[in-house]
Amino acid sequence: MLVPVAEWAMRHRVGLLNRVAIRAPFDTIVAIVFLDYTLWWWHRANHQVPFLWRFHLPHHVDLDLDASTALRFHFGELTLSIAYRSMQILLIGTSVFQLWLWQTILFASILFHHSNARLPLAFERILVRFIVTPRMHGIHHSDRLNETNSNWSSLLSVWDYIHGTMVLNVSQPEITIGVPAYPHPAEVTIGKVLLLPFKRQRRDFQLSDGSLSLRSPVEKEALPA
Template sequence: METIIRLSVALGIFCIMIGWEYVSPRRVQHISRKQRWPVNLGLAAFNMAVMRLSLGGLAYLSAVTAAGQGYGLLNRLAAPEWLSIIATLLFLDFAIYCQHIVSHKWPLLWHLHQVHHTDLEFDATTAVRFHPLEIMISMLYKVLCIVLLGANPWAVIAFEIILNGAATFNHSNINIPPAIDKKLRWLIITPDMHRIHHSTLPAETDSNYGFSISCWDRLCRTYVAEPRQSQTAMAIGLTPFRELHELGFVPLLLLPFKALRKR
């Protein structure tokens, strides 16, 4: 049931975003959807199958197990449910923010995470362009965080839904009036804010790491308000890969291992 709920909400948000992109796009895309979408959506389908056969549902199950066995800080303190829900949502969101930074700084994880950044355009499908090994490592990391915290099981489901929905939203190529975007940024990550993170300029790639709420970037001083070029003109992706043709499904799966071999 947990998986059905998450997938239904994720699919609904995805459909809304691609419809919005079609009606009111923020940027003109120079690489067609026919070139990019089969790769990005192919990775998403492959990752879902891999997780279904391996670690799928582990986050929720680990929270239930921790609650039953009394593991974790919140369970030890017998925190009231309202507090455990808020603490779980905030702690997991900050944990993912930290993981994102480490994925850029630690070469072994960067070899996996760069698959996400090799997309030469930026839209809702970019949100699902991840290497399966990175997805699995992320799940194991979340399980560790859930057990140590004693996370609320229902809050874990809510967090997974929020994380997926927020990622689809802030990767989308939708046009939000700048005045509204500026106000939204005080609470959530907007597409214009996160697009800066996908810039080819290293100083901009190393910024705006958040996925859901924007406070972590502001508090940890990783926030960049505007790119050096305009939002509609800035180059997206990683510079070495912009000189190549769009990477296909199999090359993306092999990309991290090629990088390791070069090292």
Template sequence: MDLGALQLTQSAAAVAVLAALLLAESAHPFFDFFRQRRTERGRHALRNLALGLANGALVAVVFASLWVLAADAASARGWGLLNLVPLAPWLHAMLAVLLLDVWTYAWHRANHVVPFLWRFHRVHHSDAHMDVTTASRFHTGEIVLSSALRIPLLVLIGATAWELVLYETLMFAVVQFHHANIGVGPRLDRALRAVIVTPHVHKVHHSRVQRETDSNYSALFSWWDRLFGSFRLRERPETIDFGLNQFPGEESMGSLLRMPLAPHYVEAEEAPEASGEAAGL
């Protein structure tokens, strides 16, 4: 499979979704973070996107070809869970997407539980003005660790390179969507979150309240949080305050990269009462 074509497809889809959501945020922002402060909004977006572009370049140069080699080797030698028995191509692809997504859930949850991993992951959570560009705001250390772990994961699963591209394209589109500074209406959000992660769901995950931060870990499909008991909603999402108390302001690129060296800190605020759905009703 042509690696260049795979990367081009992913990049084109990501840019198209990013552009559409930036326009939606400009027209109807859920939180008016940057009222009459467009320059500040531009700096915020540029900082997040620059970090994302740097990480994307690193992945493309160092890891993408290793992922394809691992996937192709597993397919050729019959390695991995999905190659234990013959499967129709559509079923193989569907199961690959599900297995990749449950791994993403587990990895995300580990980033909140393991102090060493949280040091890197808090770069993402320190954004006090969450919008679509926050979906690109990850520390390079976290990207390196997750990318390296994906190599043995692909062999264990037995996913093909095409299935990995399919998953990443779907996943990142939904990740951009649920980070966006938009609302989609209570009824539509309720219908969508039966399957995918929505803005209402993920806004809770970026709350300053630790009990809410440590919930809603799903990236693409929302049912993993319900299955593993980490689903939570806020009755009024407009009351959510984003960010981390340890890092109260806009951070420079240098401070974002140095953030893992800052002392470990645990939030200790009380969360408002969750909605009935969050309580499992």
């Protein structure tokens, strides 16, 4: 659905890259970087705007983080994202090829960082300086509010470093995946998850005692096991 938008932008010379002369392949690199950064803002908005969170919530109630979670997006969120991604294309001036390449790389990245793959820790500590890794994104899927409101990058991890939203100092055994308001598998079946955005919303990260599900920051080595 986005290809016609990119074709229209190219035909009418709409967007930054259709106005500024940048040689190949640097124009494609610029397009991917801009697409990735603006996607960071969309992901952040999905967590901070209540209406958008209704549709992003189904992605986070999954109790087991694995590659299948990368496909667990509500059709409402996907529909809403079309408008935002169309705006990305029109502002950046993304070509059809650049759009295809970006979506291919992004899909591979999403499958990778949602997987439960365990990379050698020393290697992942280096890799996370450049791209989103499974341990980094696992923290984002934590049931602690201050951790799920972090690590919003989708491909390049630099955006979280720049905005101070990178959290790495949480050991994997300490993380519980999911949302506290939906702790039971019977509550997150496909049928119930599809209806989640249209139901009265729970206090997703509030515990039974009324407090918020938070974890106090602890000084640890970056990206512990």
